[in-house]
Amino acid sequence: MDDFDKFYLQPKGPKFKGFLYRWLVTAFALAVSAWIVKGIEIHGVLSLFFAAMVVGVLNAFVRPVVLILTLPLNILTMGLFTFVINGAMIMIASKVVRGFSVADFWSALVGAVFISIISFLINLFVADDGSIEIIPPRWR
Numbered sequence: 818m819d820d821f822d823k824f825y826l827q828p829k830g831p832k833f834k835g836f837l838y839r840w841l842v843t844a845f846a847l848a849v850s851a852w853i854v855k856g857i858e859i860h861g862v863l864s865l866f867f868a869a870m871v872v873g874v875l876n877a878f879v880r881p882v883v884l885i886l887t888l889p890l891n892i893l894t895m896g897l898f899t900f901v902i903n904g905a906m907i908m909i910a911s912k913v914v915r916g917f918s919v920a921d922f923w924s925a926l927v928g929a930v931f932i933s934i935i936s937f938l939i940n941l942f943v944a945d946d947g948s949i950e951i952i953p954p955r956w957r
Contacts, residue, residue: 850928856923
């Protein structure tokens with residue numbers, strides 16, 4: 818086996834595992850927010866996973882550009898405008914994915930808040946590669 822085979826043909830397990838973990842966390846957060854918020858509806862598991870993938874792609878490529886363009890407004894609102902941007906990403910995803918619908922912008926905004934809270938809570942206990950981390954408290 819030469820260097821090409823060693824570098825390019827080896828499976829990249831931890832990176833893929835981290836991607837899969839983030840996708841599942843987003844899908845779970847979308848499902849919970851659809852269950853709680855009346856204006857968000859998901860029709861089927863396939864629509865849920867596809868919507869999670871679209872939201873992930875939008876958050877990876879579109880959201881950073883929008884955050885930079887709206888940086889003065891985000892600073893002025895002390896970061897709260899980020900929820901508006903997240904709500905807009907959910908609205909865009911609902912226009913793209915069949916079976917995933919958002920009634921209005923307020924539903925998307927509340928859903929974005931729930932998705933952020935759920936993702937934050939889950940990410941407290943799980944590392945980027947998908948392994949469970951338990952961080953012991955520091956006693957003084």
